[in-house]
Amino acid sequence: MEAFTKLTAIAAPIDEINVDTNQLSPSRFSKTPRGPAYANILLHDARFNADGSEKDYVLNRGPFRKAAILVTGRNFGCGSSREGAVYGLHEFGVRCVIAPSFGEIFLNNCYKNGLLPVTLPEDAAADIRRQLRERPGAQVTVDLPQQTVTDPGGKLHRFEIKPVRKRCLVEGLDDISRTLQYQEAITACEARDRASRPWLWFNRA
Amino acid sequence: MNQPLTLFEKIWTSHVILEEEGEALVRVDLALIHEGSFHAFRVLDEAKRPVARPMQVYAFADHYVPSTGRDRGAAGVADAGLREMLALLEKNTARFDIKLFGLNDEHQGILHVVPPELGMTQPGLIVAGQDSHSCTHGALGAWALGMGASEMTHVLATQAAWLRKPGTMRIALDGAPTAGVTPKDIILAVIAKIGAAGANEHVIEYAGSTVAALSMEARMTVCNMSVEAGARSGLVAPDDTTYAYLEGKQYAPRGAAWQEALAYWKTLPTDPGARYDREVKIDVAQLSPMVTWGISPEHAAPVTGTAPDPDAAPDANKRAETQTALEYMGLAPGASLLGIPVDHVFIGSCTNGRIEDLREAAEVARRGRAVVPAWVVPGSAGVKRQAEKEGLADVFRKAGFEWRDPGCSMCSAYNGDELQPGQRCASTTNRNFRGRQGRGVRTHLMSPAMAAAAAITGRLTDVREFMKA
Ligand code: SF4
Numbered sequence: 001m002e003a004f005t006k007l008t009a010i011a012a013p014i015d016e017i018n019v020d021t022n023q024l025s026p027s028r029f030s031k032t033p034r035g036p037a038y039a040n041i042l043l044h045d046a047r048f049n050a051d052g053s054e055k056d057y058v059l060n061r062g063p064f065r066k067a068a069i070l071v072t073g074r075n076f077g078c079g080s081s082r083e084g085a086v087y088g089l090h091e092f093g094v095r096c097v098i099a100p101s102f103g104e105i106f107l108n109n110c111y112k113n114g115l116l117p118v119t120l121p122e123d124a125a126a127d128i129r130r131q132l133r134e135r136p137g138a139q140v141t142v143d144l145p146q147q148t149v150t151d152p153g154g155k156l157h158r159f160e161i162k163p164v165r166k167r168c169l170v171e172g173l174d175d176i177s178r179t180l181q182y183q184e185a186i187t188a189c190e191a192r193d194r195a196s197r198p199w200l201w202f203n204r205a
Numbered sequence: 206m207n208q209p210l211t212l213f214e215k216i217w218t219s220h221v222i223l224e225e226e227g228e229a230l231v232r233v234d235l236a237l238i239h240e241g242s243f244h245a246f247r248v249l250d251e252a253k254r255p256v257a258r259p260m261q262v263y264a265f266a267d268h269y270v271p272s273t274g275r276d277r278g279a280a281g282v283a284d285a286g287l288r289e290m291l292a293l294l295e296k297n298t299a300r301f302d303i304k305l306f307g308l309n310d311e312h313q314g315i316l317h318v319v320p321p322e323l324g325m326t327q328p329g330l331i332v333a334g335q336d337s338h339s340c341t342h343g344a345l346g347a348w349a350l351g352m353g354a355s356e357m358t359h360v361l362a363t364q365a366a367w368l369r370k371p372g373t374m375r376i377a378l379d380g381a382p383t384a385g386v387t388p389k390d391i392i393l394a395v396i397a398k399i400g401a402a403g404a405n406e407h408v409i410e411y412a413g414s415t416v417a418a419l420s421m422e423a424r425m426t427v428c429n430m431s432v433e434a435g436a437r438s439g440l441v442a443p444d445d446t447t448y449a450y451l452e453g454k455q456y457a458p459r460g461a462a463w464q465e466a467l468a469y470w471k472t473l474p475t476d477p478g479a480r481y482d483r484e485v486k487i488d489v490a491q492l493s494p495m496v497t498w499g500i501s502p503e504h505a506a507p508v509t510g511t512a513p514d515p516d517a518a519p520d521a522n523k524r525a526e527t528q529t530a531l532e533y534m535g536l537a538p539g540a541s542l543l544g545i546p547v548d549h550v551f552i553g554s555c556t557n558g559r560i561e562d563l564r565e566a567a568e569v570a571r572r573g574r575a576v577v578p579a580w581v582v583p584g585s586a587g588v589k590r591q592a593e594k595e596g597l598a599d600v601f602r603k604a605g606f607e608w609r610d611p612g613c614s615m616c617s618a619y620n621g622d623e624l625q626p627g628q629r630c631a632s633t634t635n636r637n638f639r640g641r642q643g644r645g646v647r648t649h650l651m652s653p654a655m656a657a658a659a660a661i662t663g664r665l666t667d668v669r670e671f672m673k674a
Binding site for chain 1: 227365458619
């Protein structure tokens, strides 16, 4: 997994709320294996017409094509568990999404793919989006070790993140490696379960 | 005396392997996967890791199976891409010795319909499914949660998951539903009340006299939509309804093991005096049949109501949201919901594709003839057989409904079952998100009875009209 430390990049404002994973990655693309094709699957129906031509959507406008940070409305990534939503962001080049709140499964999918979700209060997020609309192409800095976002106007916003999430992102540590350090504890827990709920185990290996 | 615990806390505590910086490594009892899990197998291969506990993993061909032509097996799957997805699932499950309920299996069906039906889902289990509606299984007193591909890959590799302990939220449903009000209406009303993010980071426990009186399948419909209120899981304490439902099922314990299991299950319900982080109360007697008017399940109202007026919204955010929703749905502010013409009706899915749902719909279908295309897609092969045995299939066919083969069909719309842009669908599914049933398609969520009524009139209809006749 790619590590995430500090990022200074163009940020794009997405004002809508409840942008669900089906908009982020429409169902009909779900057979697509992970890869560069996901860059255009991202928000496909908002970005493209049926004939493939571009619509007037924020990510199709000048500097926002190079956005590596999105600043969005609340409940971003709600809905289905599909991970294509995160693949799309990743392939488009987005490494960080800033929002007042996120869909919970989407949040986990972000962490597990090296994408940083930052939760900022509603008015702070709205204010950053306003700045980005007024100055298209303005940059935002996200410093994970310091847990801060610096907006285009230079204002510093502190954010919270679970220490373990931070450590895994900063070190680029994937979850399976993290877990397998504890194989003994897993086996012991299974043995306890076998003793207390034997009916679940009679047909298991 | 020990500190009183909630149902969820008991399940949580008995599965925690260890805790690290606010997260717990939690043992998973059952993992449920489907065709879309191919991402997970690819990652496992890249990492050169095996499936840790194949006996605790079950696979289902559901999201990508077509709902016709299934008597011809794989040859009946016209789309080469879909055929490939199904073959890939067969190959991956065979390779790792995972039990697959495949295309031709006598128990083929949706991953949230089949496991309860066969008695796999049991009280006190942790069930992890690669679909956000895994919360359905909570109806049996299991803690069931949906996962994306990466989390599922981790479960396959370790039979455990890193999770944060959610808060607890008790939703008390009391009162007897009036005629025409089904479990689907109850859960739509709950979501309309608390909002699509109302239970974020919480696990819901549904309790109260209404829930106690609900059948097992009705509880599944309610739990199924917990995720639409933002909760990853919803559950109901096991009781005599649960035990009676499980007894004798293929995967349920038998004989002495049944007695042992039963004794354990009876320890699970929330202790008197246990505290929840949040409580919500709903008077079910006051509810009416519900439909959604917008693009989030929280955009629901009594069918006799109207679409909202954005100008009456409490704030600018809500105004913009309402405007977007009405625009997408092609509805005027304040439009009456009754009488909105529909192009298509879909009855099925893991929300409403079980036998009781089909009985409910058939009861209405008996009273007329479909005037728009109306599909009935059973949630599993077992449901299909039962419905045919009871004569429901004939009722539907006679009323001009299409009786199709089991799977997710027009709920996932991954399988060729989708509608055209601008079409309006009365649907018993769980999501009315933009494009869920095909690009530009407008979905109105409702109960099976209401969907059947819409098929007969071609419009959003108050099912109570039919009940008078
Ligand atoms: S019926 Fe719909 S919600 Fe249920 S498992 Fe299938 S796609 Fe998911």
